[in-house]
Amino acid sequence: MALIVQKFGGTSVGSIERIEAVADLVVKTKQQGHQVVVVLSAMSGETNRLIELAKQIDSRPSARELDVLLTTGEQVSVSLLAMAIIKRGHSAVSLLADQVNIRTDNMFGKARIEEIAATRLKHELEHNRIAIIAGFQGRDIEGNITTLGRGGTDTSAVEIAGAINADECQIYTDVDGVYTTDPRIEPNARRMSHVTFEEMLEMASLGAKVLHIRSVEAAGKYNIPLRVLSSFNPDQGTLISFEEPDVQANIVSGIAFNRDESLIYVNGVHQGTENLAKILKLFAEFGIEIDMINQVNHNFEKIDYAFTVHTNDFEQALEILTSNQGGISAESIKGISNVAKVSAVGVGMKSHSGVASLFFNALADENIKVMLVSTSEIKISVLIDEKYLELAVRALHKVFLTENE
Amino acid sequence: MALIVQKFGGTSVGSIERIEAVADLVVKTKQQGHQVVVVLSAMSGETNRLIELAKQIDSRPSARELDVLLTTGEQVSVSLLAMAIIKRGHSAVSLLADQVNIRTDNMFGKARIEEIAATRLKHELEHNRIAIIAGFQGRDIEGNITTLGRGGTDTSAVEIAGAINADECQIYTDVDGVYTTDPRIEPNARRMSHVTFEEMLEMASLGAKVLHIRSVEAAGKYNIPLRVLSSFNPDQGTLISFEEPDVQANIVSGIAFNRDESLIYVNGVHQGTENLAKILKLFAEFGIEIDMINQVNHNFEKIDYAFTVHTNDFEQALEILTSNQGGISAESIKGISNVAKVSAVGVGMKSHSGVASLFFNALADENIKVMLVSTSEIKISVLIDEKYLELAVRALHKVFLTENE
Numbered sequence: 118m119a120l121i122v123q124k125f126g127g128t129s130v131g132s133i134e135r136i137e138a139v140a141d142l143v144v145k146t147k148q149q150g151h152q153v154v155v156v157l158s159a160m161s162g163e164t165n166r167l168i169e170l171a172k173q174i175d176s177r178p179s180a181r182e183l184d185v186l187l188t189t190g191e192q193v194s195v196s197l198l199a200m201a202i203i204k205r206g207h208s209a210v211s212l213l214a215d216q217v218n219i220r221t222d223n224m225f226g227k228a229r230i231e232e233i234a235a236t237r238l239k240h241e242l243e244h245n246r247i248a249i250i251a252g253f254q255g256r257d258i259e260g261n262i263t264t265l266g267r268g269g270t271d272t273s274a275v276e277i278a279g280a281i282n283a284d285e286c287q288i289y290t291d292v293d294g295v296y297t298t299d300p301r302i303e304p305n306a307r308r309m310s311h312v313t314f315e316e317m318l319e320m321a322s323l324g325a326k327v328l329h330i331r332s333v334e335a336a337g338k339y340n341i342p343l344r345v346l347s348s349f350n351p352d353q354g355t356l357i358s359f360e361e362p363d364v365q366a367n368i369v370s371g372i373a374f375n376r377d378e379s380l381i382y383v384n385g386v387h388q389g390t391e392n393l394a395k396i397l398k399l400f401a402e403f404g405i406e407i408d409m410i411n412q413v414n415h416n417f418e419k420i421d422y423a424f425t426v427h428t429n430d431f432e433q434a435l436e437i438l439t440s441n442q443g444g445i446s447a448e449s450i451k452g453i454s455n456v457a458k459v460s461a462v463g464v465g466m467k468s469h470s471g472v473a474s475l476f477f478n479a480l481a482d483e484n485i486k487v488m489l490v491s492t493s494e495i496k497i498s499v500l501i502d503e504k505y506l507e508l509a510v511r512a513l514h515k516v517f518l519t520e521n522e
Numbered sequence: 523m524a525l526i527v528q529k530f531g532g533t534s535v536g537s538i539e540r541i542e543a544v545a546d547l548v549v550k551t552k553q554q555g556h557q558v559v560v561v562l563s564a565m566s567g568e569t570n571r572l573i574e575l576a577k578q579i580d581s582r583p584s585a586r587e588l589d590v591l592l593t594t595g596e597q598v599s600v601s602l603l604a605m606a607i608i609k610r611g612h613s614a615v616s617l618l619a620d621q622v623n624i625r626t627d628n629m630f631g632k633a634r635i636e637e638i639a640a641t642r643l644k645h646e647l648e649h650n651r652i653a654i655i656a657g658f659q660g661r662d663i664e665g666n667i668t669t670l671g672r673g674g675t676d677t678s679a680v681e682i683a684g685a686i687n688a689d690e691c692q693i694y695t696d697v698d699g700v701y702t703t704d705p706r707i708e709p710n711a712r713r714m715s716h717v718t719f720e721e722m723l724e725m726a727s728l729g730a731k732v733l734h735i736r737s738v739e740a741a742g743k744y745n746i747p748l749r750v751l752s753s754f755n756p757d758q759g760t761l762i763s764f765e766e767p768d769v770q771a772n773i774v775s776g777i778a779f780n781r782d783e784s785l786i787y788v789n790g791v792h793q794g795t796e797n798l799a800k801i802l803k804l805f806a807e808f809g810i811e812i813d814m815i816n817q818v819n820h821n822f823e824k825i826d827y828a829f830t831v832h833t834n835d836f837e838q839a840l841e842i843l844t845s846n847q848g849g850i851s852a853e854s855i856k857g858i859s860n861v862a863k864v865s866a867v868g869v870g871m872k873s874h875s876g877v878a879s880l881f882f883n884a885l886a887d888e889n890i891k892v893m894l895v896s897t898s899e900i901k902i903s904v905l906i907d908e909k910y911l912e913l914a915v916r917a918l919h920k921v922f923l924t925e926n927e
Contacts, residue, residue, distance in 0.1 A: 133575065133578045133579060136579065137579070167598070170538065170598070170602060171601075171602065171605060173538045174538060174541065174542070174602055174605045174606050174609065175605050175606070175608070175609045178605045178608075178609075179604060179605050179608045181604075181615070182601040182602075182604040182605045182608065182616055183601070183605070185597060185600070185601035185604070185616050185618075186597070186598060186601035186602065186605075188597075189594035189597045189598055192590060192591070192593075192594045192597070193572070193575070193591060193594055195590070196576075196587040196588070196590035196591035197575060197576065197579055197587075197591065199584060199587040199590070200576060200579045200580050200583040200584050200587045200588070200591075201579050201580070203580075203583075203584045203587065204579065204580040204583075210586070211587055211590050213590075213667075215620055215665070216665050216666075237665070260620070260621050260642070261621075262618075
């Protein structure tokens with residue numbers, strides 16, 4: 118008998134028919150002898166419907182009240198699933214954030230979980246009930262309703278799994294796992310049966326979009342194996358755990374990419390770290406996050422910097438730097454918005470030299486110019502012209518991930 | 523400065539436009555210098571939409587889970603109204619049952635309020651905020667969500683008014699007050715500017731349908747004046763309080779009626795109270811409530827009984843009695859379902875003899891046969907053939923309530 122947390126996203130509970138299918142799946146797990154905790158999103162479309170209602174009243178509605186409004190979406194789905202499971206003759210109970218004591222800070226719309234007491238949840242499990250918990254929501258210390266922001270239900274599921282020391286946290290979604298790269302770009306992309314937390318963190322942050330980075334971090338923190346599965350076809354999936362893949366595994370596990378990057382050059386800055394500090398402070402003041410940073414020293418007096426920012430922040434970042442050009446002593450400031458980042462990720466890299474050589478050769482063979490490079494123990498990332506993105510992904514996938522014939 | 527509770531029903535918050543109008547009305551009250559607590563129903567149609575969802579899963583859904591589902595309706599309306607008030611530059615905060623500590627028993631779907639701590643509510647009022655509370659909902663002692671059943675939001679409003687010792691509880695609805703009788707039957711029906719709690723209790727229980735009887739009882743218990751108003755035209759209304767109307771007032775305040783009654787005769791029952799006790803026990807076992815009871819003793823051996831029950835219970839009541847005919851020693855059992863009850867209600871009756879005479883003369887003049895009579899200090903009720911209902915209502919309204927020319 119294992120204690121399993123199963124999370125279902127909006128499309129998995131998007132209709133009464135889908136909710137019935139989820140009920141069957143949950144009951145099947147229970148009948149296999151496991152204790153089951155279910156964490157749900159709102160039915161797909163519901164959150165947008167509610168946001169529309171709010172926007173009709175105020176284009177910038179009160180953040181506290183928006184959270185009160187949005188959390189009704191999960192409340193609807195958990196009660197409906199509980200009804201469907203009870204109808205199948207099993208004991209089930211829906212629970213909201215306050216009933217599970219999911220305490221967060223008071224950052225409405227993007228709260229972070231601080232503590233989960235879970236006393237009642239454990240009580241329900243001891244009484245052999247299937248607990249169905251509303252994801253995405255919490256309560257601050259004063260009892261106000263909060264929401265966790267993007268990817269919130271994944272985070273709820275993993276944090277709840279941590280609080281009750283679950284054996285596995287299963288994330289059911291509309292894809293059947295994590296792929297070696299996006300199958301829409303590379304038809305030969307394969308589902309990975311197993312990746313490590315470290316690899317998944319790199320994947321998530323690089324745009325794999327299957328799991329939100331915060332939920333992967335949390336699963337790593339609690340050391341709870343995560344499994345990504347399709348609710349339409351739950352027999353396969355991808356396991357994410359601390360276990361290293363076996364020796365036969367590929368050196369590179371996946372090719373990740375991100376189209377939403379833009380590049381900014383700040384050239385001819387006077388020597389001295391204080392100027393870089395000034396630039397970073399400007400970005401921080403306006404809430405602009407920087408991904409890659411590159412520095413080239415021309416001589417003892419001048420430095421060229423290159424930064425990448427999210428494309429949404431590109432115009433503002435350029436404006437801020439330009440209006441402070443004197444303060445940061447830059448000779449010129451310019452930007453390129455149509456760039457993309459491509460990365461090869463894999464724990465196998467740690468023990469294999471020569472990966473970088475293969476990586477750059479593959480790009481060189483296709484005459485793809487690299488604008489910026491960034492590396493870690495388990496990944497190599499490069500910035501390239503966006504129009505070569507698909508070509509680069511396919512070239513790298515072929516070198517590192519095509520099965521030997 | 524007064525402390526005012528304002529309750530708005532489903533049609534009053536039935537669209538974004540209506541919610542904006544309610545926001546204007548609430549802000550106006552606040553600007554007059556009052557402290558304001560608002561209690562809301564779900565947007566009209568929403569509760570039915572949610573019930574439909576539940577029925578798609580289970581024709582008899584879990585009562586606990588149905589309450590979890592239905593309470594989202596009020597959560598949506600309170601958050602939207604709070605947004606609309608905040609947009610108008612006033613401080614407002616939506617509060618749910620657990621945040622106001624509305625503790626009920628655990629009878630899902632028809633819970634009763636046991637206690638309202640209201641600590642946080644008082645705190646919000648002290649900080650000059652408009653508190654907007656979700657009606658219809660409560661929490662049992664274990665923290666489960668409950669709903670109060672029919673008329674629940676009125677009850678919430680009055681109980682909250684009692685808990686904070688409000689100066690007045692205003693019930694905004696789609697009619698502008700309590701009428702002397704139903705204007706659809708008697709076009710000369712007039713809005714009453716003032717009725718007593720006692721009169722209103724008789725009105726409510728006899729089918730006036732403007733206020734649920736439980737909310738009138740609760741307002742009487744806490745001695746909090748109730749005012750029924752139209753949210754479309756809030757300048758008029760009906761005040762319900764313990765004050766007796768002035769001497770100019772009519773002897774009879776209103777003509778109430780109820781079409782949902784059915785009559786059952788149990789004839790030729792052996793003398794002895796134990797047989798009546800047996801009949802009443804049978805009704806109680808099957809949850810059938812009796813309204814009127816009549817008894818005629820033929821002689822020292824045989825008694826005829828007549829009972830009225832809700833028409834929904836008529837068939838079942840007849841069956842139960844017939845299958846127990848021997849046990850209750852009845853010679854015959856028969857029923858008439860197409861009957862109606864008409865009542866004249868008024869605290870003025872207490873001090874006026876001759877009311878009964880006027881009442882029965884009015885019916886006799888129209889050749890309306892009376893099947894059953896029931897009286898209290900402040901009302902006379904009769905059971906008549908349903909087809910004469912409109913005629914009886916008009917005749918009685920003319921005798922007691924037509925203004926002198």
